[in-house]
Amino acid sequence: MRWTVLDSPIGEFCVATDGEAIRGAHFGRVESATDQPGDEVTARAVAELRAYFAGELTEFTVPVVVSRGSEFERAVWREMTRIPYGETKTYGEVAREVGDPGAARAVGVACNRNPVPVIVPCHRIVGAGGKLVGFGGGLPRKVTLLELEARVALERAWSPGC
Structure with missing residues (x-):
C-alpha cells in the first residue's frame, strides 16, 4: 500500500491505495506518505478529495476496498x-x-x-x-x-x- 498526503481544511489527510482501490484513509500525516500520487487511482482519489473539500463533489466514485472488520x-x-x-x-x-x-x-x-x-x-x-x-x-x-x-x-x- 502507498500512502499519499494532501492538505485539507481539516489538516493533513492521507489516503492509502494499492493501485486499484483506496484501502485506507487517515487524519494527519502517515510517516511513509508522499506528496505525489504514484498511480492513476491515487491521483483520482486525491482529485476527488480536493473537490470534496472545495465543495464541488458530493459523492465519491473512486473504488474503495475494505478487507477487514466484522x-x-x-x-x-x-x-x-x-x-x-x-x-x-x-x-x-x-x-x-x-x-x-x-x-x-x-x-x-x-x-x-x-x-x-x-x-x-x-x-x-x-x-x-x-x-x-x-x-x-x-x-x-x-x-x-x-x-x-x-x-x-x-x-x-x-x-x-x-
Missing part, C-alpha cells in the same frame, strides 16, 4: 455510504438499518474503526437528538465536515435553476 462493522460502513451528502443519521437509526436496534453503541465502535473516514462518511452519524459525540478525527474535524456539507447542500438547494 460482518457488523462492514454492514455499518456500507450503511454510512447510503447517508446522503449534507444529511445525518443517529447511531440508533444506523443500528436499526443494519438489523440490530439495540446496537447503537456498537455502531459507535464501528464508526471509530472505519478504515476510510471522509470517503466512507462516519462523520454523518451523530448522537440522539443530533448531538455531536465522538469522532476518530476529533470533534472539530467532524464539525468542519458537517458544516461544509450543510453549506454546500443549502447552496445547491437554493441556487437559481433548481
Whole structure:
C-alpha cells in the first residue's frame, strides 16, 4: 500500500491505495506518505478529495476496498455510504438499518474503526437528538465536515435553476 498526503481544511489527510482501490484513509500525516500520487487511482482519489473539500463533489466514485472488520462493522460502513451528502443519521437509526436496534453503541465502535473516514462518511452519524459525540478525527474535524456539507447542500438547494 502507498500512502499519499494532501492538505485539507481539516489538516493533513492521507489516503492509502494499492493501485486499484483506496484501502485506507487517515487524519494527519502517515510517516511513509508522499506528496505525489504514484498511480492513476491515487491521483483520482486525491482529485476527488480536493473537490470534496472545495465543495464541488458530493459523492465519491473512486473504488474503495475494505478487507477487514466484522460482518457488523462492514454492514455499518456500507450503511454510512447510503447517508446522503449534507444529511445525518443517529447511531440508533444506523443500528436499526443494519438489523440490530439495540446496537447503537456498537455502531459507535464501528464508526471509530472505519478504515476510510471522509470517503466512507462516519462523520454523518451523530448522537440522539443530533448531538455531536465522538469522532476518530476529533470533534472539530467532524464539525468542519458537517458544516461544509450543510453549506454546500443549502447552496445547491437554493441556487437559481433548481
